[in-house]
Amino acid sequence: MPEQQTAVDKALVLLKSLAEQDREVGVSELARCARLSKSTAFRLLGILQRNDLVERVGSNYRLGIQLFDMGNRVHGPTPLLLQERLLPHLADLYELTHETVHLAVLHGTEIVYVNKIHGHRAARTPSRIGARLPAYCTAVGKALLAFDHDAAEAAIETGLSALTEYTLTDADSFRAELRRIRRDGIAYDRQEATLGLTCVAVPIMGPVGRPLAAVSVAGADHRFDPSRYAGALRRVAHEAARTVTAAKARGSIPTGRGGLPVV
Structure with missing residues (x-):
């Protein structure tokens, strides 16, 4: 990933990579999908987990409940x-x-x-x-x-x-x-x-x-x-x-x- 990508950019790429999966995924696979180092992916996943944007299941990860709540409030004609x-x-x-x-x-x-x-x-x-x-x-x-x-x-x-x-x-x-x-x-x-x-x-x-x-x-x-x-x-x-x-x-x-x- 280009050096100009910020930590926020990397976290978003990580979330998008996780969203593309139909199962729980380990950090190594997520890092490959997001084109990040394993250490960077692990650190960002920890931050996302603390904010309920991802959940850890054993050694794997899935999208968190906070994303579901946010998704229900996405801008649109009907609240x-x-x-x-x-x-x-x-x-x-x-x-x-x-x-x-x-x-x-x-x-x-x-x-x-x-x-x-x-x-x-x-x-x-x-x-x-x-x-x-x-x-x-x-x-x-x-x-x-x-x-x-x-x-x-x-x-x-x-x-x-x-x-x-x-x-x-x-x-x-x-x-x-x-x-x-x-x-x-x-x-x-x-x-x-x-x-x-x-x-x-x-x-x-x-x-x-x-x-x-x-x-x-x-x-x-x-x-x-x-x-x-x-x-x-x-x-x-x-x-x-x-x-x-x-x-x-x-x-x-x-x-x-x-x-x-x-x-």
Whole structure:
């Protein structure tokens, strides 16, 4: 590693190397991955361990609980408090559908999954909590882009690349789709992000008429009729929006300019 790298740089490289592993790792292997000397890696791991950023298991290391807590507070359109308040509504939706339920927020031209509930018969999906996908090819993403002109145009400018043969890639057709979503209040993904997966989503509107998040139901295309759950989604999204508005009125969700939750 170049000499100009500071101790902080080296510690961050070490954390990234540890994050790339799917198991606990020894100091020698971590030092090789991070291109550090073993003594430097050991010293930095000790500092990280004292701050709960890594945990020691025998002679090996893994990421610490403090990183999990910090990760849940990563900058994004929905604070952790808002996620917690919406969880009961996601549970209600799962009980109604017994299909995979997602809560997602818009970050730039991508969506970030902030919660997910699924059962034993869950369809295979690329989603996981914290994962990102292009917004233009997902139901939750389109539900959010429909109410954010600048983000929608940025997504078009970046390019509507085809993830599957069903992905909507024509700019004019995509804009027409967003107009329909604004009119109807519901968005669909019919195998546009993943073959075999169909989703239906609605935005959860904030107190100033802008969406805070979007909620979706997803299932295997061969057995899942998304239109069947449109009504349930609308009801749950309406109740979720009422919850957010009430929490804002009580001051339990801090707000900034425009009345949106502080991020």
